[in-house]
Amino acid sequence: MACAAEHRDQPSATPPPAGNPLTSKLLHFAPLSNSDRQHLDRLAAPEERFPASVDIIAEGMVPRSVFLLKEGMAMRYRNMPDGGRQIMTFLIPGDLCDMHVFLLKEMDHSIGTITPVRVAPISRESLMDLFASRPRISAALWWSSMQEEAMLRERIVSLGRRDARGRVAYLLCELLWRHRAVGLTNGEVFRLPLTQTELGDTLGLTPVHINRVLKEFRQRSLISMDRRMMSLLNVEELQALAGFNKDYLHLGGTSPEVTRYFDGLEANLKR
Amino acid sequence: MACAAEHRDQPSATPPPAGNPLTSKLLHFAPLSNSDRQHLDRLAAPEERFPASVDIIAEGMVPRSVFLLKEGMAMRYRNMPDGGRQIMTFLIPGDLCDMHVFLLKEMDHSIGTITPVRVAPISRESLMDLFASRPRISAALWWSSMQEEAMLRERIVSLGRRDARGRVAYLLCELLWRHRAVGLTNGEVFRLPLTQTELGDTLGLTPVHINRVLKEFRQRSLISMDRRMMSLLNVEELQALAGFNKDYLHLGGTSPEVTRYFDGLEANLKR
DNA sequence: CGCCTACTTGAATTCATTCAAACGCCGTGG
């Protein structure tokens, strides 16, 4: 029953569709006016490309602008003195590369591409302008960064308390929901262009062990993989294996109270 | 040479002293006017107490206000279905309990006390007011939350890529610097009221293994412990063991560019 | 004094790593 739906599906919560993945994601937080959506589209219009396996920004550098990832996959990672590497998070379409820009002197980690990517550079000025003039978008971006923080905490839980199977299962579930939130799933299928080495570097495991876990999952018909497309054949059991609960992604939006507050700000500006 | 300096020492960077630990911390980011400092002192004035080992907020709850921790130690943690527990971060004086309040519907983790604590509750309103009227403080708080995020990423690196010794050493170094930043160290000595079980729940290790690592550190004269006071006798070697580099704490403040920007906002408001 | 919690230590076990080798796929170039 899970194999392949024919159409892209909407995130299960409530959110309308949107061509812009960032818009799709932010709609999980709160509704946005047409004007807000247009603003986001303008923001996403500029385009720059990077090939696979290059750094967009490296540790120690001072980033000059934020990047909105429009297509492809990237990662935040850090190289270890002993030659190892730890991948902290994956960036998928709709994710912003670095809000840190504004406040921190230099990057404490690197951002590198996994596949070729298309990004929209966003200057400091236009972001500041956005903060000043679009309270609802600003709030949604803030929410989005809270969500990212929550994902970091969950990763800590994974690495600290789950065994290899649980870690892999958890990551797969998280990526499924994240892709759903930006409209990039097809049933339980999504693009996963990661090597087993990269999975290992993410989950604190060796590539060979990742291999064994994936093999087991395939044999138990929990997943199937074909030319970088990952299908979760039994999400129920994967979630159970991982102790996964999607609440931490906060896809349900915010409270009416908060919405009202930002509507108030919005109204204020109009005058 | 490391055992016990006679006075509280200042964080090595540049920051002036301050009775208020939050102020001390924020001064690492940028200078604050007397008026700003007074504002922070007013915020920190209200007082509420919690005993040790209770939840200030539990997973699933909707927090009603932010808490500024003034004294004692607390933790963000999450209980696992199998009875286990993962501690995500420790909260020390100067830390704010939950900025998430405003945007997320409910807590995805709990905050519990470790020791008895004194906190200053801060209402949503006074925080919103602060954001509107105190750009420099707001920026500093934002910086502080970037710092927290960086610490989460570092924890991921620890759990993913460091062995037990490295993890313990890393945590000790981090806590030393964090305590320094709020003026709560005495040379290389600081209060560490954690049980070995709590350390284990933080670092993804069993208490017995924590015990063995600490024993080794004591035997190698890297640390000494006495009635909950932790002395790092050989910070150099601990940092080497952990591959520790304090840059991720961003204690060096921000760029002049950013400072100028917020000074501009400040000036704007004055009119 | 007795109890509870935290700490300590030893021995057996296990999950994941390390080392090693082979396989398949794919693009390049002879």
Next chain:
DNA sequence: CCACGGCGTTTGAATGAATTCAAGTAGGCG
């Protein structure tokens, strides 16, 4: 067309770091 590498994956066997189980010690407190 096939040979050649390179990279990612797959599999086996030996090793090892940390866990589990178990039992004993030490310290704080009613």
